[in-house]
Amino acid sequence: MNPEPTPDAPGPLPGDHAPPLWPHTLLAPGLAGAAVLSALAAPPLVGVGLALFAGAICIGSALTLARRVRRGERELHELDVRLLHSQKLAAIGELSSGIAHEINNPLAIITQEIDLARELFGQDACPAPEDLADIKDCLDQVGKQVARCCQITHKLLNFARKMEPVLQEEALEQVIEDMAVLVEREAAGRGVAIRRDYDQSLPPVRTDVPLLRQVILNLLTNAMHATPEGGTITLATCRQNGRAVIEVRDTGCGIPPENLPKVFDPFFTTKEPGKGTGLGLSLSHGIVARLGGNLTAQSAVGKGSVFTVSLPL
């Protein structure tokens, strides 16, 4: 018998090829089983020794596997971070090639016009009177193209500013209700009721309304998907410590405690592959932060979850 059935190197492994699994799935259980079986037939003292040996094999194998799982998780997390980064870079790349293309055309025209004007000015820098009108045309064209460039940069600035929230006063109840109506029919089809518990005395909030709608729709959709037939989603608003608070409560399956800290992580999803991007809650979390608020989650498995948005008043 081999004394050490799990010869896995604990040090750094080549990243591209995972070590084989058969020592853990076949060799270790086989050896342990053989040791236990022979312990039955052997004299008591040898039997204890063999049982201890079987235990050692199992522990060794389990430790090695646990190490591999942990390393895998770490790699996955790094991959997520890198993916997010590369998506950002791709977006920037697309944007800048677009700008370059848009600006290059007017620049090409400006270059041509300036060349032509220089030629018309002639060697002694004194244009013939009949060329003056052409030179004026050149200058006009240059002016027009500069205006075009201004328009492009202006649009871009608008686009960049578009990313910042635009604050408007709006009744919170109205913002929530718009999205609730949208979800209600589908929820009713699934046998899920939507209850309202709005605080009527809540003053209007100053916030970016479309962004907040996006968050609420996302929370509502999640709640609907988590809630089985006969369940209820409750939409509530209230005032707490000088902030406006929105709660989306469901009587759904709940989130296991080990998953709760991860729900706002990008790409974290418990849906089947292809069903969810794992981006909804992380986007919502980012939006609420941009609005100066907090998005938090509480949950009890089997009882349901509460997502709470708190916004400045």
Add this chain to the structure above:
Amino acid sequence: MGLRVLAVDDEADFIETLVKRFTYRQIPVTAAGNGPDALALLERESFDVVILDMRMPGMDGLAVLQEIKKRHPLVEVIILTGHASVESGMQGMSLGAYDYVLKPVDFGELLEKAKKAYERKKLNESRADA
């Protein structure tokens, strides 16, 4: 106020009513029967708020919304839809729609939303100029 509305829907009757009602309130409104027409109009004239039907033959509402936001990021879009699809609602809102409204819509409510959307556009513009 200077709100200018572009209404896009393939249902001629619906759009006719909409145009009448906006006109009655003395809000300039232009109608387009499909996405490409709407985009062409947006190139030629300036509008503040587009009221856009989700389901249209050819180019659907989401595609039109995407084009509008690409070419005229400041123009606000209110999506109208006949059937509540949460999925397309999510897409619409994340593509930058101002609101997503179920048909049949109360005109007063729609007008209120259009005014709010206009206010948002003005806020955005004043910041762009600052």
